[in-house]
Amino acid sequence: GAVVSQHPSRVICKSGTSVKIECRSLDFQATTMFWYRQFPKQSLMLMATSNEGSKATYEQGVEKDKFLINHASLTLSTLTVTSAHPEDSSFYICSARDGRVNTEAFFGQGTRLTVV
Amino acid sequence: DAKTTQPPSMDCAEGRAANLPCNHSTISGNEYVYWYRQIHSQGPQYIIHGLKNNETNEMASLIITEDRKSSTLILPHATLRDTAVYYCIARLNFGNEKLTFGTGTRLTIIP
Numbered sequence: 001g002a003v004v005s006q007h008p009s010r011v012i013c014k015s016g017t018s019v020k021i022e023c024r025s026l027d028f029q030a031t032t033m034f035w036y037r038q039f040p041k042q043s044l045m046l047m048a049t050s051n052e053g054s055k056a057t058y059e060q061g062v063e064k065d066k067f068l069i070n071h072a073s074l075t076l077s078t079l080t081v082t083s084a085h086p087e088d089s090s091f092y093i094c095s096a097r098d099g100r101v102n103t104e105a106f107f108g109q110g111t112r113l114t115v116v
Numbered sequence: 117d118a119k120t121t122q123p124p125s126m127d128c129a130e131g132r133a134a135n136l137p138c139n140h141s142t143i144s145g146n147e148y149v150y151w152y153r154q155i156h157s158q159g160p161q162y163i164i165h166g167l168k169n170n171e172t173n174e175m176a177s178l179i180i181t182e183d184r185k186s187s188t189l190i191l192p193h194a195t196l197r198d199t200a201v202y203y204c205i206a207r208l209n210f211g212n213e214k215l216t217f218g219t220g221t222r223l224t225i226i227p
Contacts, residue, residue, distance in 0.1 A: 043217045049214055
């Protein structure tokens with residue numbers, strides 16, 4: 001299957017700082033990227049959907065000013081957690097899809113964020 | 117997306133076939149059935165998908181009932197590395213249609 005690379009895999013940051021997570025599609029063009037969050041022992045929860053060159057669409061209850069998403073190219077999307085707090089500690093996962101060819105979505109390996 | 121229902125957990129002996137059921141009684145005619153799995157602390161991995169015909173690939177087989185209200189994912193010869201949470205998702209197959217994850221089935225392969 002196609003490869004989606006997410007970086008970093010783990011990050012620890014201080015409360016009040018911002019953290020950027022990158023998601024890259026390595027061998028295909030991702031017209032659409034999805035960002036998920038997963039708390040321990042829970043399922044993945046969709047945070048937002050982004051289309052290349054457009055503003056992201058956020059799910060209900062997700063603060064767009066706190067979770068900044070940029071999808072400026074067909075191979076890169078970034079999620080920035082601004083003014084992080086301990087309750088933002090979670091497993092963040094990106095997914096990418098080329099909607100023009102209706103393929104399945106492929107997932108990155110996830111980023112474990114710990115805010116101390 | 118149609119709601120899917122899966123058993124919360126299952127065990128299967130190593131080397132045997134693992135059969136994971138999924139109910140999607142409200143699925144619409146143009147919604148596909150997708151299966152993903154998530155091994156602990158990793159991103160989900162695509163397994164297989166289908167619309168109404170049975171499908172097979174190198175990982176698994178997907179059996180969809182004729183009325184499309186349920187399906188079964190079959191791992192023909194389960195290994196310990198197949199221990200994971202398996203998600204069955206019904207979704208439209210175009211553009212930026214999102215994948216919404218339920219609680220899935222935690223499959224444990226027993227040595």
